[in-house]
Amino acid sequence: MQQIAEGLFERLNRLYPKMSKGQKRLADYVTDHYDKAAFMTAAELGDQAEVSESTTVRFATLLGYSGFPEFHQTLEELVRNRLNSIQRMEVTYGRIPEAKILDTVLASDIEKIKLTQEHMDRGAFQLAVDTLLKAKTIYVMGLRSCAPLAAFLSYYLKEIFDDVRLVNSTGSSEVFEQLVRIGENDVIIGISFPRYSMRTLKAMEFANSRNAKVITLTDSIHSPMNLYSSCNLIARSDMASIVDSLVAPLSVINALIVALAMKRQNEVIYTLKTLEKIWSDYQVYSGDEIDRVDDQDGLKLRDPDGEHAENGTGYKKR
Template sequence: MPDPTGFLDPAVGAAGSSTEQVLGLLDGRRLSPAQRRIGQFLIDHLAEVVFMSSVDLAERVGVSQPSVTRFATALGFSGYPALRDALKGIVLGSVGESPEEVRRNEFQAAIAAEQTNLEALQRLAAAPDRLIETGRLLAGSNPLVVLGLRLSLSVAHYFGYSAQRIHPDVRLISAAGTAADDALLQARQAGATWMVAFLLPRYAQEALTAIDHARELGLKVVLVTDNPLVPFAGSADVLLPAGVGSRLVFDSHAAPMVLASLLVQAIADAAPERTQGRLEAHESLSEARGFYR
């Protein structure tokens, strides 16, 4: 049976341990947490999985049988039988690994993927004019709106918390629906011209709706996402990509967090006197109130 992923090409399949090969099969796929649980089970129990039906696998993982089928198609296979055939090829061509080796390879692969994401971000920063200009634009928006929903909220919160130290009015939107609509309207009426939106996988539809509303109100959008080719790229006036790590059950956001720090730095550099004054005021307050130990 032909392999739609090309993963069973002898030149590909022969390289690396069985764990590395399964990780390669999963790498770069946009999988749900339930699908990643299935992927994790494959890594931990590969020799067993090749003898399991989709019903058996679903029962062992604790998901539905259709979830197993959707998992296989998400990897590019026609269905679970085709995926199982691919896994059999990996097992037959691999050397047995201990559970400790499996876990170590998995963790190391996750870190290596993050290193790749950071290297791509380093190339973006190597030509800093784009970041510098973006920082200037954001520094001039008063208020400055920040959007982050669901898992993207952690990066947006970090950016917003840091930016508040150097910018006079930063407004974080972390709730969707009418609450977001109200916050966007109030910010626009107060003079906001720019919004920074963090939209990382899995992409929340409610975040896309908020971005569309922001643009309808006349706000310009800096979009931080994982891939410059996302289908909603046209919603951004400035798009800044930062890859996410997809090797674990949930995405890791090392590169987006670094990009958030770079944006804060660019805002600070765009208004150095304001930045210095606000930082000194905060330090005086923190010392007087004993904020830190």
């Protein structure tokens, strides 16, 4: 992060004497309020500096960026770890009218998925698939807000592979206890997004020291998670909120599961057939199934005995 900051501010200082008055106002605003500028469009940033949107775009080009999107991404990287939860909430509540929260959040999530699709390294994705197919044991780790992603991924990987282990703990020592047997024939998938988990990072470092293959799912090529990985999957996340938006990472996980399942169709089919029999024999799902019938009969709920019974609410239990 320090390199990112130095790179941006060095450019601003070096080029400042050559800037027009409008560009200098932009430079001053970015220098003093980069934490706010990171969440503005080109038009919004221009309004703050009292210049046009086109001037803002040319300003980004003057600094050596390919355009405003690349400049904007640099600002995002700069503040990514500097915002705590309270600051995230203040930024979010300050820029979204209450009546537009639903539409704004949904639109933002859609945009994150589109950006992830556009910038995903297809070669890295394929490398991740090939690496997992060759693994003896697969470890999956994601803590705090990333824990549901890790649990989701490990759940489905267990339907594809024989030895999948979800690493979870409340202390760093417990992490290493679960990774003590990891070796060069194994793979660990580390999932972490801002603010990055130090325990996850240390686990990646440990796995790398044991010559295990390390795959990361994170938000940027500048993420510290990539220090120890041989394969980086990048998915955009939304940091400017009290709630981490992880819809794009989940989409990448879905794609990874589908790709692996297609490569091992016979094994997956056998596993699913076995599970279906177990679910049926032990009535795992039958008590929760609902059958639709005509309007006069309403809904019928199915119980293990297969009989119908009125429940006093207009439904019939079977």
